[in-house]
Amino acid sequence: MTASALTRPGERDRLSVKVREIDWTLVVLLSVVAGVGVAMLYSIAGGEWQPWAADQLVRYSAVLVMALVLALVHPKWWFRAAYPMYGVLLVLVLMIEFTPLGYVAGGARNWLNLGFIRIQPAEFMKLGLVLALARWYHNHTAQEARLSWKLLIPAAMIGLPFLLVAKQPDLGSAMIIGLTGAAVMFVAGLSWKIIVPTGVLAAVGTPLFVIFGMHEYQRNRVLTFLDPTKDPSGTGYNIIQSKIALGSGGFLGRGYGLGSQSQLEFLPERQTDFIFSTVAEEFGFVGSFSLLICYAAIILIGLRIASLSHSHFGRIAASGMVAFFALFVLINGAMVMGLAPVVGVPMPLLSYGGSSMMTIMFGFGLVLSTRVHRYSELPKGHGLF
Template structure:
């Protein structure tokens, strides 16, 4: 593809040109993770049912959706940013305050629409990235660094954070807060504000843990510090995960031969602790290989963000990449006992429809930034 073909009016909008501009390396890496997820779900489930086939079919469908979304002009993503954020926030409110919301795993974080069940907290992360990307696109670097207008993006982050934390879904609330904080940092937030925020967090976290968290959430945090204090109770999950990770050794026990997962000692082996199951069966080599693929996805996505002519494109692609990287880092730390168990899945490896849908739509946006990287978007002042 020549530069002239990309810049010539009419040529750039041809379907064949757009498909050629998709970064297929990223598609392949995502497919490798999704395929690895199907393999390990087949193993821990003892066959295609109950998880592996669903995971594979969902991933195939969402890959097609991702490629289709990559063809959508950035101006439509830009225009949809605030409406989508508002829609996903409404879904969170419906979960909390209408009979459509129901409790699962101790949190009222699912929305039953009859024909489908959704976890709105997953979608609001994507809506937040879009909304923040649009806001920062329309404001100057000085305003993004230090100004009273930063109260607006802080509010965009704070409202869904509080609503989701109230459900209570600590893992999703934490991801919302960290995603928003990462985007503010990437936008050039003043180091004075970053230092003040870190100091405030250090002061607030201890009383929050002791007096605001629910008992089971507090136990998770305290157990993380010393899981052996209650090996048959609150420390069970972390201990079994560490056993699975260590027992895999260098090359693993082999496909379908992981005792922790096959004998069901490992809890939530198809969701939160699927990385432990993979490490037990495929060892250090298998788990490290998956982490390398994750690293490749992050690096390619950041490269795509850097190529965008529009600030909206750079911020949107960077925000999706930051969210993805946070999923990997928090789940990895969680299963290794380096962070409390907060219910954060390993992206595209764990079983779960809402999480997969959100991430694949997000990567559709990343690829749209790649395909339409020459697109200039208007600068408009104010929130709207």
């Protein structure tokens, strides 16, 4: 389908045209990663579909359909929904803190019990934040995005959910929210006159935050990261076992279903946070590196889709969605290799879990929508809708 054909309204709105314009290479790569995740969950369970692999396969099938449906939705609807979505999600995060509906799970008060369903608003806040920031930047000039007092508005949009989620305390989600917001501001053209002083301030303030701003168990994670051998059977156990699994795989791995660290349950959280260590143990450097190549290809294709959008909103939103996906990969990869503290960030589409998978595929639904509607332009407007 040629660009000229797609720019004709009667042609680009046809369902058959939209389906053909979906980036199926990206869909296949996402499915390959998810398929590896299902295979590893099957292996970890000793060659059984329960308790993880079957659920993961069903979940991915459902969210893949959801992403493909979202790909057909015109970006103007995401544009209109951006501020209301951000506002609703912010209210849900506040409800966790200030109403009895919030409850503790995994040591953090980060879940909301609505009776008929339990949700983790921080997961969806990452999407709402990207959409809201994309809409704000769409309505402002390049100079205002580069260096202006108006940048206090997107900074506040990032800072408020960051502080609320960090207080739960959910340091992993707060980190993703803050870094995703920073990535969006950078992509939008933020001036180095702001980036450099902010970076220096962050470098100086981080030790103070670790000492005075963290809970004791969070501080212990940082100290364990610096020297896991200080408490090898306690706080350092996870990292030590992860490194053993990574190293024992060698170049080609021990073989599918033959990873001793995971099969004998030495590796903690082997189905969630540390599943990449299981991949490295069973398939070695070749397998784990191939998986990282798939992740890199997904990120590069996503960024290319963002760059082709005629809409500034589409460019910023797609870039932001790819950025938070990339942050999941980088933080989890660094975490299991002992290059970063353990903060509970899963490996996207590989780790077992529903909320993270839904968030990621919702984001890629928007990326695919940007690809399908890349020739569409959106008007500027400052109203709520």
